[in-house]
Amino acid sequence: MQEREGAWMAETYKIVVCGLDNAGKTSIVRLLKDLRPALALITSPSVALEKEVKRSLRYRFVFFVIPGQRRFHTERILSQVMADADCLIFVVDAADRHRLPEARDLLKLALKVYTRVGSGNRLVILAHKQDLSSALDASTIYRELWEPISSEFPQVLADIFETTIFKPSTVLRALREGVILHLLTRDPFDYLVRRVQIATRAELIAIFDGEAFPLSIAGDETTAYEVASLVREFLDRLRLEGRVEGVVCFSRTKLAFVGRKSKGDGEEPIMICAKDFLTPIAQTIRALRQAVVQVMDFLRRRYHAP
Ligand SMILES: Nc1nc2c(ncn2[C@@H]2O[C@H](COP(=O)(O)OP(=O)(O)OP(=O)(O)O)[C@@H](O)[C@H]2O)c(=O)[nH]1
Numbered sequence: 001m002q003e004r005e006g007a008w009m010a011e012t013y014k015i016v017v018c019g020l021d022n023a024g025k026t027s028i029v030r031l032l033k034d035l036r037p038a039l040a041l042i043t044s045p046s047v048a049l050e051k052e053v054k055r056s057l058r059y060r061f062v063f064f065v066i067p068g069q070r071r072f073h074t075e076r077i078l079s080q081v082m083a084d085a086d087c088l089i090f091v092v093d094a095a096d097r098h099r100l101p102e103a104r105d106l107l108k109l110a111l112k113v114y115t116r117v118g119s120g121n122r123l124v125i126l127a128h129k130q131d132l133s134s135a136l137d138a139s140t141i142y143r144e145l146w147e148p149i150s151s152e153f154p155q156v157l158a159d160i161f162e163t164t165i166f167k168p169s170t171v172l173r174a175l176r177e178g179v180i181l182h183l184l185t186r187d188p189f190d191y192l193v194r195r196v197q198i199a200t201r202a203e204l205i206a207i208f209d210g211e212a213f214p215l216s217i218a219g220d221e222t223t224a225y226e227v228a229s230l231v232r233e234f235l236d237r238l239r240l241e242g243r244v245e246g247v248v249c250f251s252r253t254k255l256a257f258v259g260r261k262s263k264g265d266g267e268e269p270i271m272i273c274a275k276d277f278l279t280p281i282a283q284t285i286r287a288l289r290q291a292v293v294q295v296m297d298f299l300r301r302r303y304h305a306p
């Protein structure tokens with residue numbers, strides 16, 4: 001889907017989030033916005049459709065959250081919300097095993113509509129609330145929720161992730177691996193991060209967008225999700241100062257970072273980090289600066305309308 005936005009063209013993807021009431025849908029989408037678990041958890045039962053836009057460089061991911069109350073689960077309402085959807089995220093409270101059959105019925109109805117009116121075939125199931133000791137694991141949820149109905153939807157590509165708000169990295173991973181990497185037909189930055197990783201001999205190179213979402217990762221992925229909240233603090237400074245760079249050390253780890261705000265319309269902040277690099281600091285920072293320039297050039301060429 002293409003959408004005009006000032007002088008820029010943003011690629012827009014529509015993602016519908018569905019699941020029973022109390023599953024954790026609103027909390028998950030809120031967490032994606034600002035990575036603050038304490039805020040994300042303060043919710044009340046939704047009584048209206050919620051919309052949240054996540055920007056990632058030049059992409060826009062628009063999330064529509066369907067409330068869990070039954071009155072929203074009619075074919076008419078689902079068809080309206082799911083029209084042209086690129087991806088369906090189905091959230092299950094993994095600790096609420098008694099409601100699994102009810103969740104399966106809703107998933108079946110949602111897929112019936114999604115496969116008819118949506119434009120994608122991607123289903124991501126989140127086995128949520130993994131922090132609770134009674135939570136069922138992903139393979140059990142997959143077996144009980146998806147397998148009994150999967151033969152009815154042969155065109156659907158399903159994936160499942162274990163998530164909890166208390167560990168934001170689990171939600172970031174599910175969004176990146178389950179949704180975003182499947183929607184973007186090609187990730188032009190993957191090649192770049194690999195090249196920088198070789199040049200700096202770093203354990204990890206990651207490109208973060210303006211909301212500290214790790215878009216491209218070379219190396220140790222778990223760390224990339226874990227440093228996201230640190231990167232958020234750098235981004236706050238970047239917004240004020242227009243550029244930041246430096247090295248921080250914590251628990252026997254060193255992290256070099258370079259961030260720039262692209263000028264002109266869009267004002268897109270970009271941050272590239274190298275963790276546990278082996279080349280000297282000045283050389284590493286130089287490599288990161290070059291990479292930032294390449295990312296910004298790419299975005300300008302690809303999205304700037306003539
Ligand atoms: N333990 C735990 N509780 C969670 C987690 N995520 C959300 N919750 C809590 O679960 C409850 C329901 O979360 P919501 O995000 O409001 O659920 P929802 O799916 O939007 O529910 P409806 O709006 O009624 O459809 C809230 O009390 C949240 O604080 C989690 O990862 N772990």
Ligand SMILES: [Mg+2]
Pocket residue numbers: 025026027043044045046067068
């Ligand atoms: Mg809600």
